[in-house]
Amino acid sequence: MSRPQPAPQPATQRARRSDATENRERILHAARGLLQENGDVAMAAVARRAGVGQATLYRNFTSREALIMEVHRADVGELALAAGELVRTRPPWGALEEWLVRLADFGRIKRGMTDALQAATLAELATEGYGPIIDAIDELLRACRADGRLREGVDARDVLLLVGFLWRMGPDEWPDRAQRLLRVVLAGLRTG
Structure with a gap:
């Protein structure tokens, strides 16, 4: 039987929010760069350029249009x-x-x-x-x-x-x- 995990500490929560904000900004920066270069905003290309996984990308932006x-x-x-x-x-x-x-x-x-x-x-x-x-x-x-x-x-x-x-x-x-x-x-x- 697994034991319940303790609630995250406030510092951990702040670090997660900071990481999430940083990922979001990197995604936006990558998408902006691709738009400037050639108008290509394929989600996979944005994720690669931003250095994030597909799950992180889609957690922030559910579609290409939303991005x-x-x-x-x-x-x-x-x-x-x-x-x-x-x-x-x-x-x-x-x-x-x-x-x-x-x-x-x-x-x-x-x-x-x-x-x-x-x-x-x-x-x-x-x-x-x-x-x-x-x-x-x-x-x-x-x-x-x-x-x-x-x-x-x-x-x-x-x-x-x-x-x-x-x-x-x-x-x-x-x-x-x-x-x-x-x-x-x-x-x-x-x-x-």
Whole structure:
């Protein structure tokens, strides 16, 4: 007859949670890398790159789509948070320029997601990410407006529509065309 096992100690529980969090982050990092490279997010490839077993991968993400959605959520969250950080640490116009470069990088990753998902999931991706991105652009534009460097009448939706080219460019057009077009957009947004 086996004896009941003692309950895990608090330190053991914290270590397990820490390991689980670390595994989850490694999985997301691996999936993001595969999306950037070639849009391939085969679960086995993600597990190999993350250095975790299939069981660990599926315990965290039940499907390929769930994994891609989480990469999208994490990236949108980081992009949205970056706006506030940039406004606090850079001159307003420099913050807007740097954030748009980050948005361009996000656009390249999103292209891989577009190829990886079905149309129904794409609508969910776009809807879910829209609000945080608009809020981030708004924060950057308020800082530029207060600094007197933003053309009158420009709002966050205008900027998002102007940079929509990022999601329509072919992989061979990065980064030269993206950078050149972002400079054109920024010149159009600036006063004088």
